[in-house]
Amino acid sequence: MCLSIDIASVDRLVRCCLCYWKIATNQISVYFLEDDALARLHDEIFSDPSLTDTITLPIDAPGICATPHVLGEAFISPKAAIRFLGPRSEDTDLLYREISRYVVHSLLHLIGYDDQTSEDRKKMRIKENQALCMLEKKRALITG
DSSP states (O other): OOOOOOHHHHHHHHHHHHHHTTOOOSEEEEEEOOHHHHHHHHHHHHSOOSOOSEEEEEOSOTTOOOSSOEEEEEEEOHHHHHHHHGGGGGSHHHHHHHHHHHHHHHHHHHTTOOOSSHHHHHHHHHHHHHHHHHHHHTTOSOOO
16 A cells, blocks of 8 residues: 655644644654664664554653754654554545554653553553544644
8 A cells, every 4th residue: 555644734733732732842853664664773772673653762851941952753654554454544534543643642752651551551542532633623634
């Protein structure tokens, strides 16, 4: 499946989320990678060559005084969303919503949320769902 991602829609999603969470920063980098590139990066950074859906590298914590303030970098596998959805990935609206979820999830990591425990995962999922509802209302989900 060939998947295009509209970069302007990614920018809008990121800006809407940061505004919603009242986070100020000068820079966030979001990269969409093929699975093999993401697995290599995972191995390089974490000495773990297994496939993952996202890698998030926080740089400047929210609220820290840095000039310029760089929140961090997010590396995302759109194919992970396709795998997760299976045959439902043929529904492009559903697929782009899932990719939007991955970006929101990465942003939450960049602002300090963690998903190491079941309680942390539950909190993150609630925040993700709240953000996705807001993004849907603003028509700010990622598009192709």
